[in-house]
Amino acid sequence: MAHIGGIVHTHSTYATAWAQAQLDIPILGTTHADHLTVDVPCAPPMRDELILGDYEYQTGWQIIQEFEKRGLSPREVEMILVGNHAPFTWGDTVEKAVYHSAVLEEVARLAYLSCTLRPGVARLKETLINKHYERKHGANSYYGQ
Amino acid sequence: MAHIGGIVHTHSTYATAWAQAQLDIPILGTTHADHLTVDVPCAPPMRDELILGDYEYQTGWQIIQEFEKRGLSPREVEMILVGNHAPFTWGDTVEKAVYHSAVLEEVARLAYLSCTLRPGVARLKETLINKHYERKHGANSYYGQ
Amino acid sequence: MAHIGGIVHTHSTYATAWAQAQLDIPILGTTHADHLTVDVPCAPPMRDELILGDYEYQTGWQIIQEFEKRGLSPREVEMILVGNHAPFTWGDTVEKAVYHSAVLEEVARLAYLSCTLRPGVARLKETLINKHYERKHGANSYYGQ
Amino acid sequence: MAHIGGIVHTHSTYATAWAQAQLDIPILGTTHADHLTVDVPCAPPMRDELILGDYEYQTGWQIIQEFEKRGLSPREVEMILVGNHAPFTWGDTVEKAVYHSAVLEEVARLAYLSCTLRPGVARLKETLINKHYERKHGANSYYGQ
Numbered sequence: 001m002a003h004i005g006g007i008v009h010t011h012s013t014y015a016t017a018w019a020q021a022q023l024d025i026p027i028l029g030t031t032h033a034d035h036l037t038v039d040v041p042c043a044p045p046m047r048d049e050l051i052l053g054d055y056e057y058q059t060g061w062q063i064i065q066e067f068e069k070r071g072l073s074p075r076e077v078e079m080i081l082v083g084n085h086a087p088f089t090w091g092d093t094v095e096k097a098v099y100h101s102a103v104l105e106e107v108a109r110l111a112y113l114s115c116t117l118r119p120g121v122a123r124l125k126e127t128l129i130n131k132h133y134e135r136k137h138g139a140n141s142y143y144g145q
Numbered sequence: 146m147a148h149i150g151g152i153v154h155t156h157s158t159y160a161t162a163w164a165q166a167q168l169d170i171p172i173l174g175t176t177h178a179d180h181l182t183v184d185v186p187c188a189p190p191m192r193d194e195l196i197l198g199d200y201e202y203q204t205g206w207q208i209i210q211e212f213e214k215r216g217l218s219p220r221e222v223e224m225i226l227v228g229n230h231a232p233f234t235w236g237d238t239v240e241k242a243v244y245h246s247a248v249l250e251e252v253a254r255l256a257y258l259s260c261t262l263r264p265g266v267a268r269l270k271e272t273l274i275n276k277h278y279e280r281k282h283g284a285n286s287y288y289g290q
Numbered sequence: 291m292a293h294i295g296g297i298v299h300t301h302s303t304y305a306t307a308w309a310q311a312q313l314d315i316p317i318l319g320t321t322h323a324d325h326l327t328v329d330v331p332c333a334p335p336m337r338d339e340l341i342l343g344d345y346e347y348q349t350g351w352q353i354i355q356e357f358e359k360r361g362l363s364p365r366e367v368e369m370i371l372v373g374n375h376a377p378f379t380w381g382d383t384v385e386k387a388v389y390h391s392a393v394l395e396e397v398a399r400l401a402y403l404s405c406t407l408r409p410g411v412a413r414l415k416e417t418l419i420n421k422h423y424e425r426k427h428g429a430n431s432y433y434g435q
Numbered sequence: 436m437a438h439i440g441g442i443v444h445t446h447s448t449y450a451t452a453w454a455q456a457q458l459d460i461p462i463l464g465t466t467h468a469d470h471l472t473v474d475v476p477c478a479p480p481m482r483d484e485l486i487l488g489d490y491e492y493q494t495g496w497q498i499i500q501e502f503e504k505r506g507l508s509p510r511e512v513e514m515i516l517v518g519n520h521a522p523f524t525w526g527d528t529v530e531k532a533v534y535h536s537a538v539l540e541e542v543a544r545l546a547y548l549s550c551t552l553r554p555g556v557a558r559l560k561e562t563l564i565n566k567h568y569e570r571k572h573g574a575n576s577y578y579g580q
Contacts, residue, residue, distance in 0.1 A: 011466050013541075017548030020464040021556050029165040030230045031156050048562045055566055084559050085465045106158075113162030116261055116551055121166050124229050127193045131200055143201075173310040175375045176301050251303075258307030261406055266311050269374050272338045276345055288346075319455040320520045321446050396448075403452030406551055411456050414519050417483045421490055433491075 003075060006094030008101045011086040014108035015101075018042065019081040025111045027124050032107045033132035034144075039123075040104065041070055042081040063088060079104045148220060151239030153246045156231040159253035160246075163187065164226040170256045172269050177252045178277035179289075184268075185249065186215055187226040208233060224249045293365060296384030298391045301376040304398035305391075308332065309371040315401045317414050322397045323422035324434075329413075330394065331360055332371040353378060369394045438510065441529030443536045446521040449543035450536075453477065454516040460546045462559050467542045468567035469579075474558075475539065476505060477516040498523060514539045 010016075018025050018040075025040035027033060032040075043066040050058040063080050067073070078100050079089040087108075089100035114121055135143040155161075163170050163185075170185035172178060177185075188211040195203040208225055212218070223245050224234040232253075234245035259266055280288040300306075308315050308330075315330035317323060322330075333356040340348040353370055357363070368390050369379040377398075379390035404411055425433040445451075453460050453475075460475035462468060467475075478501040485493040498515055502508070513535050514524040522543075524535035549556055570578040 013544060014548065016464060016466060017545055017552060020545060020549035021553040023553060028229065029161060031161060045560060045563060048560075051562045051566050055570070084463065084563060109158060110162055110165060112548060112552055113159065113257060114165035117162060117257055118166040118168060125190060125193075127196045128190060128229060131196050135200070173374065174306060176306060254303060255307055255310060258304065258402060259310035262307060262402055263311040263313060270335060270338075272341045273335060273374060276341050280345070318519065319451060321451060399448060400452055400455060403449065403547060404455035407452060407547055408456040408458060415480060415483075417486045418480060418519060421486050425490070 003092060004090045005092045006097035007088065007090045008094075008097040009086065009088050010101050010105075012101065012105040012108075014112050015081060015087040015104050016085075017112065018108050019083060019086050022083045025081070025108055026115070027129060028111055028114050028121060029124060030128065030132045031110055033124055033129045034136055035100075035103050035107070035133075036077050036079070037129050037133045038072065038077060040079055040081060040107065041066060041072065041077070042083050045083040045085075059085075059088075148237060149235045150237045151242035152233065152235045153239075153242040154231065154233050155246050155250075157246065157250040157253075159257050160226060160232040160249050161230075162257065163253050164228060164231050167228045170226070170253055171260070172274060173256055173259050173266060174269060175273065175277045176255055178269055178274045179281055180245075180248050180252070180278075181222050181224070182274050182278045183217065183222060185224055185226060185252065186211060186217065186222070187228050190228040190230075204230075204233075293382060294380045295382045296387035297378065297380045298384070298387040299376065299378050300391050300395075302391065302395040302398075304402050305371060305377040305394050306375075307402065308398050309373060309376050312373045315371070315398055316405070317419060318401055318404050318411060319414060320418065320422045321400055323414055323419045324426055325390075325393050325397070325423075326367050326369070327419050327423045328362065328367060330369055330371060330397065331356060331362065331367070332373050335373040335375075349375075349378075438527060439525050440527050441532035442523065442525045443529070443532040444521065444523050445536050445540075447536065447540040447543075449547050450516060450522040450539050451520075452547065453543050454518060454521050457518045460516070460543055461550070462564060463546055463549050463556060464559060465563065465567045466545060468559055468564045469571055470535075470538050470542070470568075471512050471514070472564050472568045473507065473512060475514055475516060475542065476501060476507065476512070477518050480518040480520075494520075494523075 019042060022042060024042045027039050043062055046058060046062055050062065059082060066080065078091055079087060081087050087104055089097050089104055091097040091100055134140055164187060167187060169187045172184050188207055191203060191207055195207065204227060211225065223236055224232060226232050232246065232249055234242050234249055236242040236245055279285055309332060312332060314332045317329050333352055336348060336352055340352065349372060356370065368381055369377060371377050377394055379387050379394055381387040381390055424430055454477060457477060459477045462474050478497055481493060481497055485497065494517060501515065513526055514522060516522050522539055524532050524539055526532040526535055569575055
């Protein structure tokens with residue numbers, strides 16, 4: 001993936017709490033949709049033969065496979081949780097990868113609060129997801145910095 | 146609305162969590178009643194034809210309509226949540242609008258804590274709501290800055 | 291009560307959240323027992339005729355009556371929550387009253403976390419309450435500042 | 436235990452909340468497994484005859500007995516919660532004991548968030564526990580500072 005200029009791995013608190021809960025972070029609001037149009041994926045914990053193999057390399061491989069399995073593009077979704085572990089983010093540059101870690105942590109915090117306040121709350125609807133994403137990204141973007 | 150001198154839009158954490166949960170913030174204590182006498186309203190997510198139209202303009206229009214539907218005065222209630230989005234506040238001046246954003250965030254945080262501690266806790270009763278609001282606002286006010 | 295040298299009223303976050311939930315703060319640990327041997331009392335919301343009378347004066351009167359009703363001594367228990375409102379603390383001096391507000395906020399925060407983690411968790415047992423309180427207070431105290 | 440160069444006792448917020456809830460902190464993620472391979476043990480509240488005896492001495496004795504009962508080594512598990520009380524940590528030096536208090540607090544905070552988000556979430560599996568622990572500790576360690 002020649003376009004990735006930086007990868008960041010943190011154990012930031014709320015994103016890691018979701019990874020430990022082995023749950024995707026549901027898209028509940030426009031804060032989330034300003035950055036990606038789908039739930040933040042949480043890959044399942046790694047299979048034993050991969051853990052016992054070249055673990056660090058396999059972690060990267062597992063992320064690639066999770067994206068393929070879900071049909072996601074790493075250019076559009078620039079973050080993932082690895083189950084029982086913690087988040088990984090990336091971007092065109094190291095600066096953008098760090099920025100995505102900060103975005104993810106706040107998205108994770110907001111979703112934690114909404115989900116503990118109202119378990120099972122409905123996701124954001126498609127028209128609102130697309131409106132918020134597309135006004136900031138792509139050919140017809142017109143809003144934001 | 147000629148009296149409005151400023152409008153503030155934030156994605157502050159607790160207020161946004163309530164908006165994502167698509168819930169009014171119930172009036173549970175005198176901290177809330179010092180500032181308004183009703184639940185902080187949460188407007189439903191916008192209808193699709195409005196999202197696909199002039200979205201930013203329609204957001205303002207939606208807020209006005211929600212106030213009309215509920216019979217609320219924007220002079221007495223100077224804040225709202227837009228469902229799945231985030232809070233908007235206003236005031237006679239920009240300074241007051243910013244102040245209302247800070248008030249809303251703390252009211253939202255208190256209500257989050259009370260509601261997760263005791264789901265379904267009863268609202269503040271009318272006599273206490275009116276006492277706290279009226280000692281700070283209107284012709285008979287006598288208390289506070 | 292000639293021994294009271296200061297009274298402090300805050301709307302500190304966690305203590306106010308308990309007041310809004312209209313719940314006593316249960317004594318769950320030695321942090322609490324280092325300072326008082328009973329649950330932090332939460333007085334019920336004031337009766338309407340008192341709210342409509344001399345409200346601020348009646349708030350003080352209500353606190354005194356709640357202590358009498360529960361058989362508590364304001365020298366041993368130097369804090370209370372007023373339901374739907376917020377905490378009040380006192381002490382021999384203003385400094386001690388402020389200190390009790392800080393103690394109460396941390397006790398309230400710890401109890402919030404324990405009760406949301408394990409609803410209905412058992413209170414601290416009497417022997418441990420008395421041990422912690424008495425090693426810091428009274429004729430046989432020997433521990434801490 | 437000649438190898439212990441320091442013991443630290445705090446009432447840090449999240450670790451104390453778990454102690455008050457009288458629960459072991461379950462091992463839910465690799466943040467935890469980077470430091471120990473088992474749940475953080477929570478010793479039951481002390482028996483009355485020990486509380487009424489030499490309390491501070493008996494607290495230490497209780498910790499030793501809890502480790503023996505569970506078959507844990509104080510060299511591998513360098514932290515414990517005492518039920519209804521708070522955490523104790525230790526290490527080869529005072530600096531390491533303080534470090535373990537900070538680790539415990541963050542592990543407690545992560546587990547609180549994961550458990551309130553998804554009550555009853557599954558523990559980390561053995562292969563992942565061992566991989567993370569062993570790459571940082573022991574003869575075959577190769578990762579980290």
